[in-house]
Amino acid sequence: MSITDFVTDLLNPDLAFLPKALAIAVMSSIVCGVVGCYVVLRGMAFIGDAVAHAVFPGLAVAFVLQGSLVLGGAVAGVATALLIAIFSQNRRVKEDSVIGVFLVAAFALGIVIISQAPGYSGSLQQFLFGSITGIPDRDLYLVGVSGLVILSLVFALHKEFVAVCLDREMARSMGLPVFWLDIVLYVLVTLAVVISLQTIGNILVLALLITPAAAARLLTDRLGVMMLLAPAIGGTSALVGLYLSWSYDTPVGGTIVLVATAVFLAAWLLAPRHGLLVRRWRRPARHEPSADTRPNDETGVAAARGATAAVS
Amino acid sequence: MRALDIEDLDVDLGGRPVLRDVRLRLDRGELVGLLGPNGAGKTTLLRAILALIRTRGGRVLVEGKPSRPGRSAIGYVPQRHEFTWDFPISVEQTVLSGRTGRIGLLRRPGVADWRAVGDALDRVQLSELRGRPVAELSGGQRQRVLVARALALAPSILLLDEPFTGLDMPTQELLSDLFASLAQEGRAVLMTTHDLVAAMESCTRLVLLNGQVIADGRPEDLQDAEVWMRTFGVRETSPLLKLVKVA
Numbered sequence: 216m217s218i219t220d221f222v223t224d225l226l227n228p229d230l231a232f233l234p235k236a237l238a239i240a241v242m243s244s245i246v247c248g249v250v251g252c253y254v255v256l257r258g259m260a261f262i263g264d265a266v267a268h269a270v271f272p273g274l275a276v277a278f279v280l281q282g283s284l285v286l287g288g289a290v291a292g293v294a295t296a297l298l299i300a301i302f303s304q305n306r307r308v309k310e311d312s313v314i315g316v317f318l319v320a321a322f323a324l325g326i327v328i329i330s331q332a333p334g335y336s337g338s339l340q341q342f343l344f345g346s347i348t349g350i351p352d353r354d355l356y357l358v359g360v361s362g363l364v365i366l367s368l369v370f371a372l373h374k375e376f377v378a379v380c381l382d383r384e385m386a387r388s389m390g391l392p393v394f395w396l397d398i399v400l401y402v403l404v405t406l407a408v409v410i411s412l413q414t415i416g417n418i419l420v421l422a423l424l425i426t427p428a429a430a431a432r433l434l435t436d437r438l439g440v441m442m443l444l445a446p447a448i449g450g451t452s453a454l455v456g457l458y459l460s461w462s463y464d465t466p467v468g469g470t471i472v473l474v475a476t477a478v479f480l481a482a483w484l485l486a487p488r489h490g491l492l493v494r495r496w497r498r499p500a501r502h503e504p505s506a507d508t509r510p511n512d513e514t515g516v517a518a519a520r521g522a523t524a525a526v527s
Numbered sequence: 528m529r530a531l532d533i534e535d536l537d538v539d540l541g542g543r544p545v546l547r548d549v550r551l552r553l554d555r556g557e558l559v560g561l562l563g564p565n566g567a568g569k570t571t572l573l574r575a576i577l578a579l580i581r582t583r584g585g586r587v588l589v590e591g592k593p594s595r596p597g598r599s600a601i602g603y604v605p606q607r608h609e610f611t612w613d614f615p616i617s618v619e620q621t622v623l624s625g626r627t628g629r630i631g632l633l634r635r636p637g638v639a640d641w642r643a644v645g646d647a648l649d650r651v652q653l654s655e656l657r658g659r660p661v662a663e664l665s666g667g668q669r670q671r672v673l674v675a676r677a678l679a680l681a682p683s684i685l686l687l688d689e690p691f692t693g694l695d696m697p698t699q700e701l702l703s704d705l706f707a708s709l710a711q712e713g714r715a716v717l718m719t720t721h722d723l724v725a726a727m728e729s730c731t732r733l734v735l736l737n738g739q740v741i742a743d744g745r746p747e748d749l750q751d752a753e754v755w756m757r758t759f760g761v762r763e764t765s766p767l768l769k770l771v772k773v774a
């Protein structure tokens with residue numbers, strides 16, 4: 216299908232769901248791209264993963280009660296994010312195992328709830344893999360408004376989030392409310408996940424959060440640039456992915472994620488400074504760092520510290 | 528007014544006593560070395576001074592007032608591995624991040640903030656690298672970035688946690704000189720270190736700590752081998768004693 220055909224279909228009033236799906240996919244990809252930068256830089260992909268699974272019972276309840284899926288998912292997701300933030304303060308239990316316990320339990324609960332609704336297997340597939348049909352108008356506004364709120368909060372709290380990412384102890388010593396900033400960030404991640412569920416689906420939403428931000432990280436060493444590139448990559452992937460999905464009749468969520476992954480692979484190979492090809496090509500010309508330039512000593516220690524922090 | 532006045536400080540962590548009866552005073556102009564084996568409670572003492580942990584008893588006064596995060600004029604330089612060095616951020620922005628609390632929620636850095644950043648970078652001689660990503664710095668340069676970040680608040684007290692660990696001798700000497708001059712300019716500097724020789728050389732005072740303060744005095748006055756043996760739990764044949772010239 217040519218681009219003109221796609222545009223014609225977008226403007227066709229009989230296919231009104233198509234521009235709506237496109238708007239939601241692009242908006243949620245942009246929001247996920249921005250929020251995903253913190254997720255990637257803080258290495259907290261597991262939070263996104265946990266939340267993505269935990270929103271499922273919320274969706275199921277909303278589905279059974281015929282309420283808004285976005286709202287149902289948001290309530291369940293935020294509750295989970297808060298529980299994780301509070302429980303992970305208790306260092307005796309390893310963070311991942313706490314999250315693992317919640318994650319599986321929540322998913323199981325969702326399956327049990329949704330199985331109570333008649334004809335659930337079709338809707339189950341829709342939740343898990345995303346769909347472009349059947350999106351109510353009110354969700355369009357809900358996603359638009361939530362997206363704006365998320366982006367405004369990111370803009371307002373950016374320097375605090377950065378300070379906490381850089382060095383928690385220092386952030387505490389400056390009097391920043393580190394625990395509350397964590398909670399706000401977790402909730403923002405949750406909301407970004409929830410507004411993306413419609414089109415991308417429960418299983419693949421994590422990719423929307425991580426892949427564009429990770430690709431952007433490969434392309435730049437500047438946070439400001441990264442936070443513009445990631446939503447650009449995400450938004451473009453959504454647009455191209457929806458076009459391809461419509462043309463070749465492939466599942467929309469999977470296609471969008473594959474397009475974003477292609478961008479990531481291209482960045483990984485070709486990035487100007489960190490790309491694989493550039494490093495290969497440059498390696499013989501570059502000397503080993505001098506004694507004073509041990510770039511790995513700190514990271515080694517940091518990794519060791521991460522490992523001990525996890526078990527203690 | 529004393530820059531720092533710690534009275535009878537007791538700290539427990541995880542239900543176990545870590546610090547007992549710690550009394551420590553610091554005046555401006557002093558460069559004090561805090562020495563002790565691993566697990567002696569050095570980092571814990573710094574965190575207690577910053578009021579980051581609950582104390583069991585005693586008090587910490589900074590410029591005569593109880594220490595409070597974000598309120599007291601303390602510059603903190605944590606161990607280098609506490610910092611996320613692979614974060615995509617420039618030297619200058621990192622130093623500015625030290626003022627995040629001062630700038631305040633929902634506000635952007637102003638002229639005064641950028642001036643403080645410029646002064647701090649000048650002070651540690653990193654102005655030329657201000658735009659460089661921190662990931663591309665050497666260990667010594669990284670240490671200086673962290674010092675500049677602390678200096679961006681124009682603190683009267685500077686707390687340094689193991690600034691020499693993992694650095695080669697020339698870099699250590701450069702940093703030693705920097706810390707000595709930061710103290711001479713009228714700051715009170717407290718530094719933990721495992722580098723006993725450097726501490727004997729450059730510190731105006733040494734505090735030997737192991738759960739409690741075992742000795743406190745000028746390097747040349749700490750001639751009693753017994754206090755070193757007690758602090759570090761070593762025998763009288765230990766080469767450590769030769770290192771600090773008491774055997």
Ligand SMILES: Nc1ncnc2c1ncn2[C@@H]1O[C@H](COP(=O)(O)OP(=O)(O)O)[C@@H](O)[C@H]1O
Nearest residue numbers: 540541545563564565566567568569570571572
């Ligand atoms: N969060 C914590 N919970 C329980 N014990 C701790 C904690 N942090 C440190 N400790 C204990 O306190 C003691 C002092 O630690 P620390 O101040 O880091 O020593 P140093 O910096 O002198 O090597 C150690 O025995 C350590 O195991």
Ligand SMILES: [Mg+2]
Nearest residue numbers: 569570571688
């Ligand atoms: Mg320590």
